[in-house]
Amino acid sequence: MVASGADGVVAEYPVEVGEFVAAGTLLSRLRMESTDLELQEQEALTAARAAELAELQTPRKEDVEEAQARVQALQVTLSNAERRLEELRALSRRGASTQSELRDAEDAFDSAEQNLLAARAAFQRTASGARAEQKLQAQSMLESQQKHVEYLRAEREKRLTKAPFDGFVVEEHTYVGQWLSKGAPVLTLARLDEVEVEVQIDQQYIDQVSAGREVSLRISGSGVSAGDRAVDGVREWTGQVAAVVPRSNWEKGSRSFPVIIRVRNEIDLSTSPPTPALREGMMAEAAFRGVSVKALLVPKDSVVRTSRGAFVFVVNPAEAGKPLSVRQVMVTLGLGTGLRIQVQGESLAAGQQVVTEGAERLRAFQTVTVMAAASGEAAAAGSAEAAPR
Template identity: 35%
Template sequence: MRIATGLAATAAVLIFSSQTARAQRGPAAVSVAEIIQKEVASGQTFVGTVHPIKRSVIGSAVGGRVAEFPVNEGDYVKQDQPLAQLLTNTINLELTAEEAELDLRRYELNELKNGSRPDEIKRAKALMLAAKAESEYQTKRRKRLESLYARKAVNDDDIQQVVSESIRADEMYQEALAAYNLTVEGPRQEKIDQATARKDMQKALVDTLASKVVKHTIKSPFNGYVVAEHTEVGQWVNSGELVAEVIALDQVDVTVQVLENHIPHVRLDMEVRVEVPAIPDQVFTGKVALIVPQADVRARTFPVKVRIKNTITDDGPLLKSGMLARAVLPTGAKQSALLVSKDALVLGGPSPMIYVVDHGEGDQKQGKARAVPVRVGVSEGRLIQVMGDLEPGQQVVIRGNERLLPGQDVVVKEILPPDAEPQAKAINTNG
């Protein structure tokens, strides 16, 4: 009774204060929709807290001195954006040297894989042919002298010298022939495999040093906001020591504790209306994202998380972590209720209200806007339950109600379905 009296008093004040202003304004063009009556589950309000969907307390993977710390609490950071940089001068020098060694190993391997150059084959062939010619000459000379030796035309020393030179020339030819064949065939596969193994070992060493360099740069794991700093430039951090804390707020979870006798009525993906007292001029709608099946044994309550898409502006997220919130969950049997479009609600005053269009006799295009204070209940899609001095079938303003004054003349430009989609608004989501 006291609530109804207070709402009526509020409406009276609004009407009185707007009498002068509405006399100076012409009819306002508005879009309307009807109030409908429907069976909906009875709701109950649960107090909860806004939480980020992701929170990461980021530590350093290695020890080192902080050379750069470019972020501050409250800064928006993108995924993989550096949060802190440790000194890496010594590692960078080692990495440069090992990368040069790796290049050398690669060049050696490529040289083996490419085999002999055409000029090298030509040179080996020329040496082989020269050795062959010398061997053939010495062989013919030996046969001639052996014939003379048989006739006692030469002595033993001469024939021994010729035989020795013939054998030497033949061996030189065999050596040149083998060298030519090796040049044509190229390196052995075993040599290539050894060079490949040396290159792989060197690459692993380079990768190890590069990994150390990467670990000296602490990065953000996702898009979000820095909410805590745990170090500063010049400070030494050990492996595993905390550097910063980042939370993601593109979506938020409102966590409420639901009594065990109400939890059977809560379902996943159920649409839920959420109010945030710090933002009284907006009503948020989310869905049940998680029902934790473990109760607090002392209170016999189950945690329920309602996920809401957040609005990100240049000034930061609209919903911030830790805000107080109230979620209205359908937790009882169905009952008859009056539903209106969510766009009909005018928020920001002492209580929510809607504008009902009172038409003159026989005129459905013109009328007066009457402010009706309401209490809101459960939501269902684009509709929301309202309680107040209302009746089914009445027309309420859902577009053009932002600047209306109680008692102002209106012109109905269109009648929309109760669940009509809202007009698109440009929202900055880049953080």
């Protein structure tokens, strides 16, 4: 079952039951106008933050050129002030200038020198960009904004439900215009490239089943491919035990354990939609190869099941001058194979005849007449149709 990743109203629902979808196919879309507007706003703010950081990291060319020109101009001013100061000092030594003129020239030289130092410092700051702490602050603000945009994009993506794997749509759970809560089912998607078959194994035989073992399965209605043989529409498949569930259905009175078998499916891609050979819900008959045992088999039709247990009617040996009679033998049932089933019961032996038809109407020691004997292939213990007398 595929669920919605967010709350919202269904705006698009492009798939239908029976359709095959590839992984990543859009299954539903929620309305997202407000989400898109907020995302656009935050993306624009992110671009502004990035521009601010770039400006701090790389100063503008015109600002650098302006600062450099100011340094050059002040260098000229300093040179002129220095030359004027030297001239006045020479004149002062000859008594051709006043002390006031000399002090003014010295002050002008000192001022030009300080202005040049300040201009050079300003040029260095402009050429190297903003201070390190300013750059770090701008970088942090940009990264925070980028994380917020990533969050909004992830939230937007949650409003798009996509197929997590290749599969078939087997059930719809919503429609266009319906409000969906987060986690609510959108549809049921069946993955049929590999199917799982669950069988129940009695606790008497569960120790003979382990993960990885190969299993033969007979499944009707599963198609016949080239080279395969089918009897009455039943095809044989080969699977592998994936898991043995270590818990029986004891609450329901069962001592059988679930065994999961995985089978590689065949999908006809030439049809539209593709057609799987194995479909969800099919019945399968699994055959495990266990430990060989010597067992007594009787026809399944000879077993009478009641609330007191299972039993068979065994034909007593014929005695001269006396009619045939039957006795009731309680049995414990074992494994079945084809038309026969394993039984254990007191005084049962191979070759004895058991009643296969009409047994449910018999009573112990009732006399019977054998109507027809079955072939030896029908049951190892022998079988017969009997009519009560």
